[in-house]
Amino acid sequence: VRTDWVSFLTDYGVYDGFVAACHGVIGAITPAARVIDITHDVPPGDIRRGAVVLAQTAPYLPPAVHLAVVDPGVGTARRAIALRTPGGLLVGPDNGLLGWAADALGGIEQAITLDNTEFHRNEVTTTFHGRDIFSPAAAHLAAGVELADLGSPFDPAELVALRRPVLTVEPGRIGCEVLTVDRFGNVQTSAGPDAIAAAGLRPGVTIELAAGETWHQMPYGGTFATVERDRLLSYVDSAGRLSMAVNGGNAASRLRLQAGDPVEVRTMPERTPDQGAR
Amino acid sequence: VRTDWVSFLTDYGVYDGFVAACHGVIGAITPAARVIDITHDVPPGDIRRGAVVLAQTAPYLPPAVHLAVVDPGVGTARRAIALRTPGGLLVGPDNGLLGWAADALGGIEQAITLDNTEFHRNEVTTTFHGRDIFSPAAAHLAAGVELADLGSPFDPAELVALRRPVLTVEPGRIGCEVLTVDRFGNVQTSAGPDAIAAAGLRPGVTIELAAGETWHQMPYGGTFATVERDRLLSYVDSAGRLSMAVNGGNAASRLRLQAGDPVEVRTMPERTPDQGAR
Amino acid sequence: VRTDWVSFLTDYGVYDGFVAACHGVIGAITPAARVIDITHDVPPGDIRRGAVVLAQTAPYLPPAVHLAVVDPGVGTARRAIALRTPGGLLVGPDNGLLGWAADALGGIEQAITLDNTEFHRNEVTTTFHGRDIFSPAAAHLAAGVELADLGSPFDPAELVALRRPVLTVEPGRIGCEVLTVDRFGNVQTSAGPDAIAAAGLRPGVTIELAAGETWHQMPYGGTFATVERDRLLSYVDSAGRLSMAVNGGNAASRLRLQAGDPVEVRTMPERTPDQGAR
Numbered sequence: 001v002r003t004d005w006v007s008f009l010t011d012y013g014v015y016d017g018f019v020a021a022c023h024g025v026i027g028a029i030t031p032a033a034r035v036i037d038i039t040h041d042v043p044p045g046d047i048r049r050g051a052v053v054l055a056q057t058a059p060y061l062p063p064a065v066h067l068a069v070v071d072p073g074v075g076t077a078r079r080a081i082a083l084r085t086p087g088g089l090l091v092g093p094d095n096g097l098l099g100w101a102a103d104a105l106g107g108i109e110q111a112i113t114l115d116n117t118e119f120h121r122n123e124v125t126t127t128f129h130g131r132d133i134f135s136p137a138a139a140h141l142a143a144g145v146e147l148a149d150l151g152s153p154f155d156p157a158e159l160v161a162l163r164r165p166v167l168t169v170e171p172g173r174i175g176c177e178v179l180t181v182d183r184f185g186n187v188q189t190s191a192g193p194d195a196i197a198a199a200g201l202r203p204g205v206t207i208e209l210a211a212g213e214t215w216h217q218m219p220y221g222g223t224f225a226t227v228e229r230d231r232l233l234s235y236v237d238s239a240g241r242l243s244m245a246v247n248g249g250n251a252a253s254r255l256r257l258q259a260g261d262p263v264e265v266r267t268m269p270e271r272t273p274d275q276g277a278r
Numbered sequence: 279v280r281t282d283w284v285s286f287l288t289d290y291g292v293y294d295g296f297v298a299a300c301h302g303v304i305g306a307i308t309p310a311a312r313v314i315d316i317t318h319d320v321p322p323g324d325i326r327r328g329a330v331v332l333a334q335t336a337p338y339l340p341p342a343v344h345l346a347v348v349d350p351g352v353g354t355a356r357r358a359i360a361l362r363t364p365g366g367l368l369v370g371p372d373n374g375l376l377g378w379a380a381d382a383l384g385g386i387e388q389a390i391t392l393d394n395t396e397f398h399r400n401e402v403t404t405t406f407h408g409r410d411i412f413s414p415a416a417a418h419l420a421a422g423v424e425l426a427d428l429g430s431p432f433d434p435a436e437l438v439a440l441r442r443p444v445l446t447v448e449p450g451r452i453g454c455e456v457l458t459v460d461r462f463g464n465v466q467t468s469a470g471p472d473a474i475a476a477a478g479l480r481p482g483v484t485i486e487l488a489a490g491e492t493w494h495q496m497p498y499g500g501t502f503a504t505v506e507r508d509r510l511l512s513y514v515d516s517a518g519r520l521s522m523a524v525n526g527g528n529a530a531s532r533l534r535l536q537a538g539d540p541v542e543v544r545t546m547p548e549r550t551p552d553q554g555a556r
Numbered sequence: 557v558r559t560d561w562v563s564f565l566t567d568y569g570v571y572d573g574f575v576a577a578c579h580g581v582i583g584a585i586t587p588a589a590r591v592i593d594i595t596h597d598v599p600p601g602d603i604r605r606g607a608v609v610l611a612q613t614a615p616y617l618p619p620a621v622h623l624a625v626v627d628p629g630v631g632t633a634r635r636a637i638a639l640r641t642p643g644g645l646l647v648g649p650d651n652g653l654l655g656w657a658a659d660a661l662g663g664i665e666q667a668i669t670l671d672n673t674e675f676h677r678n679e680v681t682t683t684f685h686g687r688d689i690f691s692p693a694a695a696h697l698a699a700g701v702e703l704a705d706l707g708s709p710f711d712p713a714e715l716v717a718l719r720r721p722v723l724t725v726e727p728g729r730i731g732c733e734v735l736t737v738d739r740f741g742n743v744q745t746s747a748g749p750d751a752i753a754a755a756g757l758r759p760g761v762t763i764e765l766a767a768g769e770t771w772h773q774m775p776y777g778g779t780f781a782t783v784e785r786d787r788l789l790s791y792v793d794s795a796g797r798l799s800m801a802v803n804g805g806n807a808a809s810r811l812r813l814q815a816g817d818p819v820e821v822r823t824m825p826e827r828t829p830d831q832g833a834r
Contacts, residue, residue, distance in 0.1 A: 005305065007298065007302075009295075012739065013739035014593075014595055014596075014597060015595060015597045015738070015739040016595065016609060016738045016739055017565075017594045017595055017609045017610075017612060017613030018738075020563065020592050020593060020594040020595065020613050020616075020617065021613050021616040021617070023592045023617075024563075024592060024613075024616045024617030024618060024620075025616060027561065027590070027592065027617070027618050028617070028618040031618075034305070036298050036301045036302060036305065037292075037298060038295045038298040039292055039293060039294065039295055039298065040292075041292060041293045044739070044740050045804060053294060053295045054295075056295060057295030057298050057299050057302075060298075060299040060302045060303060060409060061298065061299070061301075061302030061305070061306070062302060062305050062306040062309075064302075072780065072781065072803075072804060073780075073781050074779055074780065074781075075778070075779030075780070075781070075782075076779065076781045076782075125792075125793075125794040126778060126779040126791065126792075127779050127780065127791065127793060127794050128793075128794030131616060131794065132794075182293070182294045182296075183290065183291035183293040183294055183322070184322050222353070222404060223352055223353030223354065223404040223405050224350065224351075224352065224353070224405065225350065225351050225352075225353070225354045226353075226354075235404065235405065236403075236404075237403075237405060237406075238403040238405050238406030238409065238410075247350075248323060248350060283583065285576065285580075287573075312583070314576050314579045314580060314583065315570075315576060316573045316576040317570055317571060317572065317573055317576065318570075319570060319571045331572060331573045332573075334573060335573030335576050335577050335580075338576075338577040338580045338581060338687065339576065339577070339579075339580030339583070339584070340580060340583050340584040340587075342580075460571070460572045460574075461568065461569035461571040461572055461600070462600050500631070500682065501630055501631030501632065501682040501683050502628065502629075502630065502631070502683065503628065503629050503630075503631070503632045504631075504632075513682065513683065514681075514682075515681075515683060515684075516681040516683050516684030516687065516688075525628075526601060526628060
């Protein structure tokens with residue numbers, strides 16, 4: 001992978017100058033690098049949220065060095081790493097943040113620890129490795145430095161991994177969890193294309209969904225405005241996952257769901273979509 | 279219009295990776311494209327807010343492909359369109375979002391429906407046409423593809439239009455509405471340069487302004503710090519519109535006004551600005 | 557200093573199109589300019605916050621034209637200025653915003669008032685000098701125009717200066733103030749490397765910190781995860797300043813501190829770090 005593109009995801013926010021300092025470090029090392037900010041609004045320390053957004057966004061970017069820093073363990077013994085995949089390079093802390101993106105980009109071909117201090121900033125602080133270690137690494141990779149030059153290889157099987165999302169499927173039933181909630185309040189579950197197919201969900205059916213102790217009926221398929229304003233629907237979202245929305249509203253609030261919550265889905269006996277939408 | 283510039287306005291927020299996915303799609307198709315983000319904080323589905331910000335910002339950008347997506351009807355029969363104007367190109371849904379910007383850029387010269395699927399992403403989802411249809415169209419236009427190649431022409435008179443803002447003027451009186459409120463709480467009305475001139479507002483006069491059932495007196499003209507801290511003023515804002523601010527404060531809160539609210543303005547009999555400011 | 561880089565800091569927010577209009581003005585004048593947004597989330601009119609973030613971020617950027625606009629006095633007699641330093645150029649209002657950054661970049665070599673209207677936009681409004689005066693100046697400087705061409709020289713000693721932060725030091729004691737609070741709630745004080753050295757703080761000691769009437773004990777040194785989750789620590793932050801954090805939490809909330817609040821720090825008699833952390 002040879003690329004000028006660097007993508008950038010953090011929990012730094014944009015209230016401070018932290019993101020800009022990283023942009024500056026990258027630009028000073030590799031003026032030709034072009035940075036696409038994925039998001040910097042990962043909730044502080046929420047590695048899981050960062051991993052989900054990174055994995056779902058990276059495949060739509062040009063081949064890139066994906067720089068991701070959600071790093072509550074900064075300055076401790078946790079590894080600083082870089083990974084090579086068929087679809088791009090990944091740079092960040094070894095705390096689970098990068099694994100799902102590596103899968104989405106085709107799997108890990110090479111893994112190294114960023115322990116070659118020649119490629120760190122002259123002064124490395126204890127609390128801002130984004131600026132001092134990760135951004136320089138990403139910049140040098142974007143300039144064409146070989147992954148192996150940045151540090152020592154390690155076995156990708158040793159990578160810290162996040163708990164896999166809950167997912168059980170049988171015909172007509174899916175047990176899953178909320179993977180994430182987006183800015184619109186749309187609720188994305190852990191059920192992807194395989195689970196949806198295995199459960200036999202087809203556009204036009206009605207589903208029942210248990211969130212907590214309440215069951216909600218809603219149609220499956222289509223898009224937001226397929227249902228009347230303020231009504232629930234379930235659909236396959238733009239990342240291929242079973243999701244719930246309210247047309248013109250906020251499904252997470254309506255269903256009282258947040259990331260990690262368990263969700264039960266079952267198909268209803270067939271009737272007309274009109275009845276189903278009530 | 280030949281341009282590398284793409285401007286980008288949505289209601290996607292930057293909490294998720296949606297905006298970045300669009301940047302990525304644009305960059306992959308047209309690496310030379312340079313994107314200026316106008317805002318992604320349009321409130322979800324608020325077409326009117328998006329239309330106001332787009333129309334007031336686009337004229338200050340270099341000639342560009344203006345990509346705008348506030349699209350509550352995504353995936354339904356609403357048209358996906360592109361427009362040519364003397365000042366640039368516009369790409370987005372046909373729901374009223376683009377019309378005021380087209381006016382601000384000199385009027386519509388050519389209108390097409392984005393129905394040539396060769397210029398869509400391979401897979402088009404039902405809920406993310408920003409990534410799958412609009413961003414590719416903008417990228418191809420920035421690369422020099424002809425508007426006519428992207429789809430079928432239609433009559434601009436068929437464009438979906440937003441309700442025109444309320445505006446009535448006579449000497450000494452303006453009936454208008456709040457067009458928008460900015461991050462500082464400054465209240466911008468629908469009264470532009472012509473209305474201001476026709477009403478005979480001149481710097482130094484005092485106006486009375488009815489917001490709801492309350493009348494507020496304030497001077498007209500100058501800038502924020504023309505009045506004492508925490509005092510109301512009215513002035514011509516940077517887009518040429520009659521606006522209200524509080525020096526060091528929030529006029530929308532003070533006046534209890536939000537977008538769409540009616541506002542009555544009348545000039546007071548002449549007296550000294552000092553009295554008027556009380 | 558010859559540079560394509562322009563950094564950009566404001567209190568404009570990104571809810572409106574103000575920042576984009578400035579990007580557009582810069583791009584139209586100097587297409588080769590590359591803009592790094594530092595932050596646009598300075599609280600409205602908070603010059604001091606803008607000055608802190610600018611001064612702490614600019615040194616990590618490539619040599620640049622630093623454009624900064626937090627300008628509650630826009631349109632009044634306050635000067636519009638540009639400054640040359642060994643580390644870059646600064647453009648903004650003369651209200652204290654630029655001074656600390658000038659110090660951080662090596663001190664002022666040349667100061668001019670932006671009074672050459674040839675380098676303003678054709679039409680200058682009373683309330684948006686960011687777009688009409690400051691952005692054009694930054695763009696022209698990035699294109700290589702000489703500072704002296706933009707306006708009349710003045711004596712840097714005449715610059716409006718902010719109140720210096722409180723700072724008194726003796727061995728074992730520091731009297732300081734909160735300089736700023738970041739998005740994580742980490743509290744940065746006015747005590748920099750010299751004060752830390754003069755007070756004799758050494759990693760491993762325990763400190764007592766008075767915030768209001770309450771004394772808090774915490775270890776000094778290390779990084780966030782040096783202490784157990786939800787515990788306070790003090791440390792030298794990435795800008796070299798004495799700071800307080802809560803591992804996985806928000807120190808500003810815990811200590812009830814905000815920018816400007818006085819903070820007393822004293823070292824405790826030596827004991828083991830374990831005891832100190834309780």
